[in-house]
Amino acid sequence: MTETPNASGVPASAADTLLEGSGLHTFYGVSHILHGVDFAVRRGETIGLMGRNGMGKTTLIKTLLGLVRPREGQVRVRGEDMTQAATHAIARRGIAYVPEGRGIFPNLSVRENLVMAARAGVDGRREWDFDRVIQTFPRLGERLANGGAQLSGGEQQMLTIGRALMTNPDLLILDEATEGLAPLIAREIWNIIKTIRASGIATVIVDKNYAAVMALADRSVVLVKGRVVFSGESRELADNEELMHRFLGV
Amino acid sequence: MDFAFFLIQLLNGLQYGLLLFLVASGLTLVFGIMGIINLAHGSFYMVGAYLAWSLAGMTGNLATAILLAIPLTVVLGMALERLLFRHLYQRDHLYQVLLTYGLILVFEELRSLIWGDDVHGVAVPALLNASISLTENLSYPVYRLAISGVCLLLAAALYFLIQKTRLGMMIRAGASNRDMVQSLGIDIKLIYTLVFALGIALAAFAGMINAPLSSVFPNMGSSVLIICFVVVVIGGIGSVKGAMAASLMIGLAETFGTVLVPEVAGMIVYVLMAIVLVWRPQGLFGKA
Numbered sequence: 001m002t003e004t005p006n007a008s009g010v011p012a013s014a015a016d017t018l019l020e021g022s023g024l025h026t027f028y029g030v031s032h033i034l035h036g037v038d039f040a041v042r043r044g045e046t047i048g049l050m051g052r053n054g055m056g057k058t059t060l061i062k063t064l065l066g067l068v069r070p071r072e073g074q075v076r077v078r079g080e081d082m083t084q085a086a087t088h089a090i091a092r093r094g095i096a097y098v099p100e101g102r103g104i105f106p107n108l109s110v111r112e113n114l115v116m117a118a119r120a121g122v123d124g125r126r127e128w129d130f131d132r133v134i135q136t137f138p139r140l141g142e143r144l145a146n147g148g149a150q151l152s153g154g155e156q157q158m159l160t161i162g163r164a165l166m167t168n169p170d171l172l173i174l175d176e177a178t179e180g181l182a183p184l185i186a187r188e189i190w191n192i193i194k195t196i197r198a199s200g201i202a203t204v205i206v207d208k209n210y211a212a213v214m215a216l217a218d219r220s221v222v223l224v225k226g227r228v229v230f231s232g233e234s235r236e237l238a239d240n241e242e243l244m245h246r247f248l249g250v
Numbered sequence: 251m252d253f254a255f256f257l258i259q260l261l262n263g264l265q266y267g268l269l270l271f272l273v274a275s276g277l278t279l280v281f282g283i284m285g286i287i288n289l290a291h292g293s294f295y296m297v298g299a300y301l302a303w304s305l306a307g308m309t310g311n312l313a314t315a316i317l318l319a320i321p322l323t324v325v326l327g328m329a330l331e332r333l334l335f336r337h338l339y340q341r342d343h344l345y346q347v348l349l350t351y352g353l354i355l356v357f358e359e360l361r362s363l364i365w366g367d368d369v370h371g372v373a374v375p376a377l378l379n380a381s382i383s384l385t386e387n388l389s390y391p392v393y394r395l396a397i398s399g400v401c402l403l404l405a406a407a408l409y410f411l412i413q414k415t416r417l418g419m420m421i422r423a424g425a426s427n428r429d430m431v432q433s434l435g436i437d438i439k440l441i442y443t444l445v446f447a448l449g450i451a452l453a454a455f456a457g458m459i460n461a462p463l464s465s466v467f468p469n470m471g472s473s474v475l476i477i478c479f480v481v482v483v484i485g486g487i488g489s490v491k492g493a494m495a496a497s498l499m500i501g502l503a504e505t506f507g508t509v510l511v512p513e514v515a516g517m518i519v520y521v522l523m524a525i526v527l528v529w530r531p532q533g534l535f536g537k538a
Contacts, residue, residue: 065433067429067432067433086432086437086439087429087432087433088432088433088434088435088436088437088438091432091433091434091435092435096433096434097433099430099433103427103429103430103433105422105423105426105427105430106426107422107423107425107426108419108422108423108426112419112422113423115416115419116416116419116420116423116434116436117434117435117436118416119434119435163434164434167434167435
């Protein structure tokens with residue numbers, strides 16, 4: 001491993017660290033889900049967050065976003081302690097979220113789903129606007145007046161990603177973006193993620209297609225039962241059959 | 251029934267229905283978006299009427315009184331949302347009913363302490379104190395027409411706000427997925443506060459403009475509250491469009507019922523509700 005998550009988590013170049021959790025312990029009622037997780041995303045970086053079902057990936061994301069509060073540990077956004085901050089305040093610091101199950105607003109039209117989220121980025125940047133999102137997802141352009149609930153699964157996923165981009169984020173967190181999609185549509189989504197990555201937006205990708213994640217991610221982090229068991233270069237993990245088998249069952 | 255008489259009843263029915271809409275739209279918005287059953291909604295109607303009466307007495311002018319009273323009711327709505335209602339969003343409806351029933355008692359007691367238990371009349375503003383004659387001995391008061399006009403304007407503004415503005419999109423999105431709205435960097439708590447205050451202000455405003463017609467009296471909110479729940483149920487819970495349709499239906503049914511079949515006028519709206527619910531249990535515009 002080139003980088004071992006130790007007490008300091010990740011190097012202290014705080015200005016470059018967009019989002020960082022350290023020593024996170026999160027509970028759902030009495031179940032202890034996260035056991036002292038350290039996790040950090042730097043500017044422009046792509047991280048694959050991996051682990052089997054129920055290992056705490058979504059809980060980690062929700063904790064970082066303030067949707068679930070950790071009982072112990074700290075969440076920092078751009079170096080600032082935001083452990084107790086409201087979710088919208090964290091999001092406004094340039095973090096966008098594509099949740100598992102997509103989270104489109106079914107009672108809003110496609111156009112409204114996008115327009116309601118429009119916002120300049122942290123530095124006032126407006127690279128992503130309605131027109132560019134429609135250029136990136138032409139299928140959405142054909143269905144602007146449709147209700148969110150009338151879209152196919154793949155279109156809903158595109159809408160959620162497009163909506164997240166409307167906030168001009170520096171970091172995009174994608175939780176199971178290709179889940180339940182036909183292979184062809186999933187490939188389309190992967191291509192879009194590649195484009196987004198190439199545009200300089202940092203990404204955290206959670207996906208069951210480990211090979212695709214590792215091919216894209218600079219670093220991979222593996223969770224087993226709420227603990228980080230691997231954090232390092234994706235290649236290192238991909239090349240290590242024993243680790244892949246032990247941690248991910250592949 | 252000759253035409254002029256029919257026209258008067260029609261205008262009365264529409265005016266009553268539009269007024270009901272102002273009160274019911276707030277009730278259905280707050281329920282549809284925050285999931286709050288607000289039994290105290292009628293109390294805000296009463297507060298509006300009493301504020302209009304007392305401020306009109308001080309300023310000598312109903313229009314000035316209303317302009318002063320609107321910001322007061324907005325502040326009241328925001329304060330109550332922050333202090334009380336906010337804590338009930340995630341709770342069972344039983345808690346909401348308990349709190350808001352308690353609020354009715356508190357408001358009645360405060361009204362009694364501040365304004366007393368007497369019935370008071372409010373003068374129609376001089377500018378609108380006129381009638382349009384329809385036949386030799388039938389005429390229609392301008393003030394009622396003005397009320398209908400103001401209600402229509404407000405209904406159109408409300409429609410525009412909710413359907414056409416970004417704030418309206420955020421409000422509707424908040425009704426479907428609160429966490430997701432926050433994850434997009436939108437302060438959902440602030441939006442809830444605004445929606446709640448808007449609902450309260452609409453109910454209070456209805457009380458203010460109707461004060462010259464209804465006069466102000468203790469407990470005046472309770473009958474309005476009950477009829478507004480009927481409106482919300484008939485229209486479909488959470489649907490502003492449904493509230494409009496149901497308000498006009500009830501306004502016309504009650505007005506014509508009182509004239510044509512006075513013996514059973516009191517039960518007409520409930521029969522109407524029963525018929526609608528048998529036909530569409532989710533209400534006219536409600537989601538199944």
